[in-house]
Amino acid sequence: MPNIKIGVLGLQGAVREHVKAIEANNAEAIIIKKKEQLDEIDGFIIPGGESTTMRRLIDKYDFMDALQTFAQSGKPIFGTCAGLILLAKSIKGYDKPHIGVMDVQVERNSFGRQRESFEANLDIAGVAEDFTAVFIRAPHIVSVGENVEVLAKHNDRIVAAREGQFLGCSFHPELTEDHRLTGYFINMAIEAKQHLFA
Numbered sequence: 001m002p003n004i005k006i007g008v009l010g011l012q013g014a015v016r017e018h019v020k021a022i023e024a025n026n027a028e029a030i031i032i033k034k035k036e037q038l039d040e041i042d043g044f045i046i047p048g049g050e051s052t053t054m055r056r057l058i059d060k061y062d063f064m065d066a067l068q069t070f071a072q073s074g075k076p077i078f079g080t081c082a083g084l085i086l087l088a089k090s091i092k093g094y095d096k097p098h099i100g101v102m103d104v105q106v107e108r109n110s111f112g113r114q115r116e117s118f119e120a121n122l123d124i125a126g127v128a129e130d131f132t133a134v135f136i137r138a139p140h141i142v143s144v145g146e147n148v149e150v151l152a153k154h155n156d157r158i159v160a161a162r163e164g165q166f167l168g169c170s171f172h173p174e175l176t177e178d179h180r181l182t183g184y185f186i187n188m189a190i191e192a193k194q195h196l197f198a
Helices: 015-024 035-040 051-060 064-072 082-087 180-196
Strands: 005-009 028-032 043-046 077-080 088-091 102-107 118-124 128-135 140-144 149-154 157-163 166-169
Touching (some): 005 015, 005 180, 015 028, 015 180, 028 035, 035 064, 043 082, 051 082, 077 082, 082 088, 082 102, 082 166, 102 157, 118 157, 128 149, 140 149, 166 180
Parallel strands (some): 005 028, 005 043, 088 102
Antiparallel strands (some): 102 140, 118 128, 149 157, 157 166
């Protein structure tokens, strides 16, 4: 396996858990706290947390332009829960997106509040037929563009999707010992690196 470095946005959220999931897949994890670090990595995970707070921190640390540039580089980005909201081109009830690079519309907190958190077994295309997903104040994907592949649904709501180098899910894959979805993303980074340097 090539030396793959996966960055995790270290401003807020379940950062350490993502690092553990990356390392469980034999890749190197780097916690990203400065935009200059984006140049060092082959793939980037935006973790769950609180999307409004994360956006405020992204603005405070002048990350937005660097994130847009990274998204245009062809290197993959994986948004989980709040990270999915940040990636989406459209957020239901809001005028403007955040990073706005993945052709999906999302609805925030669509599975209820914190106390209504739950687990569900999902069939995730290309990943697992029995993936235990942890939903905490989770969004869901309301609609997708024509180039978006739906990877998983829960109760007819889209909860995981991929568009090219962008991967998004409503749940927290880092909060269980099942690291297959993170492994799927790392494979995306390997393929992108091979393609970019071919």
